[in-house]
Amino acid sequence: MADPAGATGNGERLLVVGPSWVGDMVMAQSLLKTLKHRDPGCRIGVVAPAWSQPILERMAEVDEVVPLDVGHGEVGWSERRETARRLRGRYDRAIVLPRSWKSALVPFMARIPHRVGFVGEQRLVLLNERRRLDKSVLDQTVKRFVSLGLPEEQAVSGDFAIPRPRLAVDPDNLVELRLAYGLSSRPAIGMMPGAEYGPAKQWPLAYFHELAAALVAEGYEVRVLGGSKDVTAGETICQDLPHAVNLCGRTRLADAVDLLADCCQVITNDSGLMHVAAAVGTRVHAIYGSSSPTYTPPLTANAQIHYLGLSCSPCFERTCPLGHTNCLNTLLPQRVLDAIHAG
Incomplete structure (x- = not known):
């Protein structure tokens, strides 16, 4: 990681208030890359949950990580006040990615002169550049993030480049992991069965098991x-x-970065680790059920999307409102195995 913000430099001092989910944090790197491209001398700090520090430390664009130990959904007044006190006078502009009012508190209390974010949750005082979100134009999470780093006249068009995230890999840590867990010399395929949002995003475990058995054989x-x-x-x-x-x-989350980089391919639900795998260049087989590959795709050219596009999809519900979850149950293991064979 580079020198902390506040070190000598001719560029703007930028503070980004990061999101609260692994996948969103990876996608936020597209904004950080955009900021560095526009102003190579800028200094970037990121306020983010403490768990995200290992991910941010793998991003070359981040000069300072500012951990904020506040539980999800909590206000955490004392923690935010203390964080703001430490940041006071050190940044010129703040970019607030989440749309909650709590996320805008630290830049406001730190008296950062220019504070930009989307309109949302009564942030009239907390932000002094409030942008309206046109979801028909900024139709992807990553587009919304990147747009906040661009002049508004360019951002509203939706016509701008989206740099792909790229996380650094630690080969020494990978060697230690291989030894610690007794990993073999066989070519590795990763599987990520989790999805924090809910079961309507989770491919059946029996399908994962059937596919794993075929791959081991x-x-x-x-x-x-x-x-x-x-x-x-x-x-x-x-x-x-x-x-x-x-x-x-x-x-650890940093270990997952290195282990996924060591896999030749991965099979994953629409999850945070899907975005991690994409950001280390591994071939991704992304399985979508209730969510949409249009809205949160893996940001890589090395991915194949498995999505049935049923008439009821995407519903964006945590559990299937129709009770059958056919968007996942009828997406069979053989389809994914054939795609793995095709490379």
Whole structure:
């Protein structure tokens, strides 16, 4: 990571208030790349949840990470006041990515002169450049992020480049991980069965298991990655399979970056780790159910989308409102296996 904001330099000092989800944080790198491209001498700090620091440290554009230890949905007045106090006088402009009023508090209390974000949740005082969000033009999350780093007259057109995220990989850490978890020399394929939003985004575990069995029989090592909530899912996928390793809940977020970079291909729900895999250049097979690959696609040219596009899709619901989840249940393992074979 480069020198912290406030070090000598001729560029603008920019503070970005980052999002609260892994995938969104990865996509936010497209904004950071845009800012650096427009002003190579700028200094970028990112206010973000503490869990995101390992991801931000893998972004070359980030000069300072400002962890904000406030639980999701909490106001955390004292933490925000203390963070603002430490930032006072150190930044020229703040870009607030989330649309909640809480997310705009730190730049306001830090008295950052120029504070830009989308209109939302009574932020009239907290922001002094408030932009209206035209969802028909800015139809992707990443477009919305990047637009806030551009002049408004350019941003409203929706006609601008979207740099692809690229996370740095630590080869030394990967060696340690391979030894620590007894990973084999077989070519590795990653599986990410989790999706924080809900079951309408989760391909059936039985399908993951069937696919894993076929891949192990073909000579691959299957690595299942996810958080502590995904441990049981990982056990289901790996059950009775040699060369299938359940790493759910056992690795740090930075470890997931390196392990995914070491995989030749991954199969994943629409999740945060999908965006991590895309950002390290691994071939991604992205499975979409209730969500839309148009709205949150993996930002890579090395991806294949598996989406049935049923008449009821996308519904963006946590659970299927029709009770059948056919958008995922009728997307069979053989289709994904054929795509893996095609490379």
